[in-house]
Amino acid sequence: ILNVEQSPQSLHVQEGDSTNFTCSFPSSNFYALHWYRWETAKSPEALFVMTLNGDEKKKGRISATLNTKEGYSYLYIKGSQPEDSATYLCAFDTGGFKTIFGAGTRLFVKA
């Protein structure tokens, strides 16, 4: 059984704080690692897809790194804003149209 673990489960930060979360995944059968952002009552939205060991992706204040050899990815948010409050999901992709999601990290940013 393939397991994807995310930590922490939830996180409360103040506006302006920088923060990061972890996604751990199997180091075998790797095809891609996805990060999604899911705001309450909205659709999950793709942030990054990462395929190569050592990949770093950035979108505004959000960035992510990937280590496929040891099976982890970090998501960083610099200078958190209240609108960053959401659940951040990572998903391990073995190819073949099957994506295995973690339970998510729920971020609360207080103004």
Place this chain on the structure above:
Amino acid sequence: SAVISQKPSRDICQRGTSLTIQCQVDSQVTMMFWYRQQPGQSLTLIATANQGSEATYESGFVIDKFPISRPNLTFSTLTVSNMSPEDSSIYLCSVDPIDSGANVLTFGAGSRLTVL
């Protein structure tokens, strides 16, 4: 990217009843995916729906409990049958709109079901 309309957005259902969730995509897609997120759990794939063939169910999910229709390339339904409180979840449909092979999914906004 594709836009997905999913309904209902939420519902409160009685034990033993069934509810059908509809998913409409604004472009033609080969595969549509149905996911469930139970409280505190991961998004879990229920089944993959292809037009013109029976859906492919993941381990732990069966057609009698979660019948799926896929009448054309833009529409699908998932029925949650004979509901129990354990079926209280968020159900999401999703697609890979560009069939890129990169499996970057576009999701509907979800259907939050509460079963009493």
